[in-house]
Amino acid sequence: MAGRIPSKTxxxxxxxxxxxxxxxxRDILKAIQRIPxxxxxxxxxxxxxxxxxxxxxxxxxxxxxxxIFHGERSLKELNQSLDLSNN
Structure with a gap:
């Protein structure tokens, strides 16, 4: 049961x-699930x-x-758009 360390740690x-x-x-996929x-x-x-x-x-x-920065910004914009469309 000895764990083997991968060659590229x-x-x-x-x-x-x-x-x-x-x-x-994961957060992007969760947000996308909210699209009707x-x-x-x-x-x-x-x-x-x-x-x-x-x-x-x-x-x-x-x-x-x-x-990552671009993805987080896109996720924020997607969430804002979805929030606006649900109101």
Missing amino acids: LSLKQFMTRQQVLKLY DDRNRNELKDWARSDFKQHKNQTDEHKIKAL
Whole structure:
């Protein structure tokens, strides 16, 4: 039952960034579930998945932080739009 350490172990900073990206991805998918129209919801879900996959192998720390910032801003705008449409 001895745990095997993967050949490419993440540093603490990389691990924390990875967790931040995964949380952002989950939050985006949760927000997309609030979209009432099936077609629009599926289009946005496909867009989110492809965008994350496109940058999956990004290693430049500054580029990753910029992508996270952009994603968080887009999520905030999506949530605001959904909140307005529900009122």
